[in-house]
Amino acid sequence: LGRNKRVKIAFIGSNGHINYALKGFEALPELEASGVAPGSPGAGEKPDKVMQALSRLGQSPGLWEDPVAMLEQTKPDVAVIAGYMGDNAALAIQAMQRGVHVFIEKPAATTEEELEQMREVYSRSGVQLAAMLGLRYDRAFYAVYLAVRAGAVGTVRTVHAQKSYKLGRRSAPYLERGTYGGTIPWVGSHAIDWIHWISGERFKTVYALHSALYNRSHGELELSSAAMFTMTGEVAATANIDFLRPDQAATHGDDRIRVAGTSGVLEVRAGKAVLLNEGGETELELQSPGHIFVDFIRQIQGTGACLVSADDSFYTTEAVLLARRSADDNTLVPFPSHKI
């Protein structure tokens, strides 16, 4: 796809971070919304929200009932996939099998079997894929990523990440494992993605716990969880993943990371990135790395690269699903791919 050629975008589902894609329309005049369909029509999911947003952007896509029929008949370049979490992997597979590039809500899959199938279809498809791990584009976390790469903390030895959300009142798809996928995959994707992205290490084992106790009648939704990973280079990583942020807190999420290395410690907290090393304590200057969907389109056009590669999208998904299995079974789970 050359840069001056129109890029046809199909929207499947209206959940999660579809705003990432909608924002892209403001920056890229070549984008054209070619169709909208629900991602989880069987569960009564309605794509009204996307239709309205696209209309405000001057787009007039057709509204479909069946996402696969839409892919078949409108032949889009890119599918933005954000149905209920449990449906997204199958939709992505349908898209990739038709040569359609995929921009998909995280986690990319909610079962290990579907992830395996996705990887296989992807490897034969020649398409591009990115999961909506948009917090790599957060200015503070990106600053930490760059600083670690530049050697600000020396060699990374331990990482601790935190994702803490307000519970509020979650709708039905969050209350069942089948549609939701679980708190470690859904909330934890970002935290676990930061860990390997920022450290540059690979996961070797994971041990995790999650609990649905005290979840205020949210069915199977796990209110609290934590995980520990051993990594290459004898790096230890821990993550706290929960819905325990009080509703009265100033912001929805309390995202943190601490990266401790042989010559310094870098932290993100309250949107600030702070480095402590031989030069004392310094607040890092934040710089925007750009925009995830714009980068993804540029990557398809051959003129750029998304910070979230397909391999990383699958790898983070693998990590959250193995962590979930560890928590489900209360066992230590090794990573089969850790020698990659």
Place this chain on the structure above:
Amino acid sequence: LGRNKRVKIAFIGSNGHINYALKGFEALPELEASGVAPGSPGAGEKPDKVMQALSRLGQSPGLWEDPVAMLEQTKPDVAVIAGYMGDNAALAIQAMQRGVHVFIEKPAATTEEELEQMREVYSRSGVQLAAMLGLRYDRAFYAVYLAVRAGAVGTVRTVHAQKSYKLGRRSAPYLERGTYGGTIPWVGSHAIDWIHWISGERFKTVYALHSALYNRSHGELELSSAAMFTMTGEVAATANIDFLRPDQAATHGDDRIRVAGTSGVLEVRAGKAVLLNEGGETELELQSPGHIFVDFIRQIQGTGACLVSADDSFYTTEAVLLARRSADDNTLVPFPSHKI
């Protein structure tokens, strides 16, 4: 021991937190230093530091070469034990077998076998014992303990604790497992003690990693480590334990805890205790709980209680030793006593 009766204190070893006991002499006129001996005479440890400090306090204890001979012949009421870490359990056993109360550096033992033996001797001895887990007496951590007990965060769901020290230049006893015991036991005792003390839950399993890589020629000393515990009540706890604090940092240690519950989050950081709950964000008023050694003497006298019980001293020791075993063997380790 009545309150007006003299209390004879023998010092064995001059390492670790003997200052706790020395401070007690300022508060309790009934204390008398009855003898001083090295805790690790075979390793050339010298108790000069304690002798000098006691002299400044107006005490003139005899100096012994053999700690057991000193116990036999001076018949002290209390032994303050702080030789090299690997020697302390055997010394405590010698003291307890002679009916001498024990105030001992943490960890109370550096092998699981010695811990078992200590527990057995203790249970038959009728003496009192406390490990020097003096950070229960830290004003910020004590404030968090009280606030959790008072229901400030509702039911605890996850805990994350951090102990991060400067490495500096450690002397020979820190460089070998046999004398040092390991970083998880030595540095981690406090963090792991806070976890069960503050949460009120019991440990069920532990998984941990430690690494001696990049330790700047410190032999077997583990520079970095992390552990994850599952606990009763489906509570998850993680701990970061390391010597990664830059030498230029303002304070030696960076002690933290985050306790997240069903209705609030409590944290200690930089010496402050902060509560976030339905009332917004509040800094807790810090109140001193008293002094660990004074409380221990009062407990012996029957007029008070130390915040660190013998059971807790042993339990925290068990937890750090099981965590160390998990890290040594890269396996998940269950707690045999978790049904207590």
